[in-house]
């Protein structure tokens with residue numbers, strides 16, 4: 001650029017930067033008018049960015065609130081409403097189970113059969129932004145007499161479900177012998193506050209869990 005065209009470019013740039021544009025997710029209800037300059041950062045955090053129905057044949061997408069309605073009325077998928085820090089029970093059964101917290105946040109717990117061991121349990125927070133969430137999950141259960149297992153997921157991953165249901169399990173539930181009633185999971189989901197004492201306590205608890213799991217697997221002869 002020569003001096004004059006440089007000033008000209010700069011002027012143009014300012015005009016472009018201050019131009020007001022609609023959000024890409026305006027169709028999904030976002031009424032924010034944003035400057036071109038802020039478009040990218042707004043859309044990365046925009047709560048109207050859609051999430052997806054994990055049914056590959058469905059193609060529905062929408063906000064977290066519309067998804068819950070879709071899952072429970074359209075597909076009639078199993079769902080549970082819960083409160084943070086308050087334990088609730090879920091029976092081990094292959095398939096997706098949708099969870100809604102008191103603040104409207106959605107989660108999906110997916111259980112898959114892992115032969116010959118038992119079931120793998122995955123959990124994600126349904127959110128358009130794929131960052132780590134501030135949620136953690138604790139699962140306590142017993143598959144057979146004398147067995148007690150605690151599995152903790154320190155940071156629940158976020159997913160828009162564009163790639164379907166989560167499959168990377170954080171917990172394996174051993175089969176209960178004799179084909180008895182399916183194992184009952186006692187689940188607690190809470191928000192992890194990053195105070196130091198809590199972190200170290202949590203770390204200790206995770207260690208204990210890992211030791212217990214090792215012991216349980218050793219006993220099962222895997």
Ligand SMILES: [Zn+2]
Nearest residue numbers: 023030032046
């Ligand atoms: Zn927006």
Ligand SMILES: [Zn+2]
Nearest residue numbers: 053055058060
């Ligand atoms: Zn659907």
